[in-house]
Amino acid sequence: MSLAKRSVLISALVTSLGTWVFWWGTDGFTAFTAETARRVEILRSPRVLPDVTLEDQNGKIFHLKDYQGKLLAVDFIFTRCTTLCRSMGMIFKQIRDLIPEESLGRDFALLSISFDPEHDDPANLKKYGEAYGADGKIWRIARVRDKAELQSLLDAFGIIVIPDQFGGFEHNTALHLVGRDGRLRLISDIDKAVPFAEQVVALL
Amino acid sequence: MIGILSHHPGRSALALGAFYLLLATPIARDWLEASMSRHMLVQMPLLVVIGIIAARLVPGRMQDSLLIQFGGAWPCVIAALFASSYWMLPRALDAALTDPWAEVAKFLSLPFLVGFPLVLAWRRLTLIGRGFVWTNFFSMLAVLGWLYIVAPVRVCNSYLVNDQENAGWYMVIASVLLFFWWLGTLLVGGGVGPDKPDQGGPGRTFA
Numbered sequence: 001m002s003l004a005k006r007s008v009l010i011s012a013l014v015t016s017l018g019t020w021v022f023w024w025g026t027d028g029f030t031a032f033t034a035e036t037a038r039r040v041e042i043l044r045s046p047r048v049l050p051d052v053t054l055e056d057q058n059g060k061i062f063h064l065k066d067y068q069g070k071l072l073a074v075d076f077i078f079t080r081c082t083t084l085c086r087s088m089g090m091i092f093k094q095i096r097d098l099i100p101e102e103s104l105g106r107d108f109a110l111l112s113i114s115f116d117p118e119h120d121d122p123a124n125l126k127k128y129g130e131a132y133g134a135d136g137k138i139w140r141i142a143r144v145r146d147k148a149e150l151q152s153l154l155d156a157f158g159i160i161v162i163p164d165q166f167g168g169f170e171h172n173t174a175l176h177l178v179g180r181d182g183r184l185r186l187i188s189d190i191d192k193a194v195p196f197a198e199q200v201v202a203l204l
Numbered sequence: 205m206i207g208i209l210s211h212h213p214g215r216s217a218l219a220l221g222a223f224y225l226l227l228a229t230p231i232a233r234d235w236l237e238a239s240m241s242r243h244m245l246v247q248m249p250l251l252v253v254i255g256i257i258a259a260r261l262v263p264g265r266m267q268d269s270l271l272i273q274f275g276g277a278w279p280c281v282i283a284a285l286f287a288s289s290y291w292m293l294p295r296a297l298d299a300a301l302t303d304p305w306a307e308v309a310k311f312l313s314l315p316f317l318v319g320f321p322l323v324l325a326w327r328r329l330t331l332i333g334r335g336f337v338w339t340n341f342f343s344m345l346a347v348l349g350w351l352y353i354v355a356p357v358r359v360c361n362s363y364l365v366n367d368q369e370n371a372g373w374y375m376v377i378a379s380v381l382l383f384f385w386w387l388g389t390l391l392v393g394g395g396v397g398p399d400k401p402d403q404g405g406p407g408r409t410f411a
Contacts (some may be wrong), residue, residue, distance in 0.1 A: 001273065003275075003276060005279050006275045006276070007275045007279065009275065009279075010274065010275030010276075010278075010279040011275065011279045011282055013279075014279045014282045014283050014286070015282055015286075017286075018282065018283070018285075018286030018287075018290075019286075021286065021290065022286070022289075022290065025290065025293070025295070025296065027294065030291055030392045031295065032294060032296070033295050033359050033360070033361075034294070034299065034302075034360065034361045035357075035358075035361055036295075037295055040217040050377075069209075086301055101409050120251035135370065138383065144352035158361075160298075160302075160361040160362055162363070162364060164364055167287075170358070170364050170365065172358070172361045
C-alpha cells in the first residue's frame, strides 16, 4: 500500500478512535463535567448506599437503612456554611411544603447530612434545623460520627468536600432522592426544587 | 536542547526517565494536583515535554521509520489533538484525581500521544501545518480559559471555584504570550521558528 493511502487509512482510524474515546468519556457528548456524569450515571443505574450510623439533632442514633420503604430526600451541609447551605435549608423547606401532608413522614422523609461532624454536634444541628423548621422526625438534620463511614457515604453519593481558605468547605451541592429500595435514584440541581417535588409526588 | 542532550543520549534518557518517575510519585502528584492551575499548566505540560524530549532522544533515522510505521505526519497530529483536548475536559481533570486508572491514562497519553508524535510529525509539517497546530492550540487554550473565567458554576468538583477562575486567567494570559512569541519567531525566523530546515533523515516526503 502506498504511503499516502496508509496515511489516510490510519488517520481515519485515529480519528474514529479519538471520537469514540470522547463519546465514551462524556456519556455520548452529554456529560463534560464530573457533576453531570454523576447525575447521568445515577439515572441509568440507581446506586446502592452504605448503611451508615447517624446521629440527629436530638442526639438520637439511627441508620440510613431505617428509611427503606420510604422515599428520602437527602442533601449535604455543614452548619457554619453561610452561603449555599443557607439556601439549601430554604429549598428543603420548600420541597417539604410541596409534598401532600398525609405522605410526610409516612412515605416521604427529608434528611440533611452534615459532613463536618467535629463541629456539628446535636446542638449545632438543632440550631440549623430550627432555622428552617426541621422537626427531627419528618426532616432530620444529622451527622455521621465515624470518619470512615462518612467518607464511604460521600463516595457513594459522589460528594467531594474540599476545605476553602476561610475555614469552611466547598462541595458539590444538589438534591438527592433515595428510592424505597434504599438506592440513590435521582440527583438534581438545587434550583429545581419544584420539579424535584413533582417527581417525588409522582412516585408516592 | 537537542544539542546538549545528544552528547550523552544514554544519560539523558536516564535523567528523563527519573524525572518522569519523580512526577509520578505521590508527593509530586499531590502537590501539582492540589490546585487546578498547577495541574493544568504545570503538570500536564511537563508530561507533554517529557514526550517531546523522549522523541528527540530517538535517533533521526529511527524517528523516520517510526513515522512511516505510524502512517506519516497526519495520524500523529490527529492523535495529539484528540489526546490533548481530552485532558482539557473538566471531567477528565476530576477523574484523574478520583480514579487511579484515569491518572495512569493521563501519565501515559500526554507524553506518548501528544509530545512524542508531535515531534515525529513536526519535521514533516509545512509552515501551514505547523501554523495550524499552533493556532489550534492557542485558541483552544484561550477559549477554555475564558470559559473557566465566566462559568457560572464550578466545573470541577475537586477544585475551588476561585481556583478555576485563576486557572482560566493563567490560560488566557499564556495563550496570548505564546501567540506573540510564535508570531515573533514567524517574522524573525530564529532557531525555533516554523521554517527551521530539515536537519535529519533522508528527506523522504510524507503524505
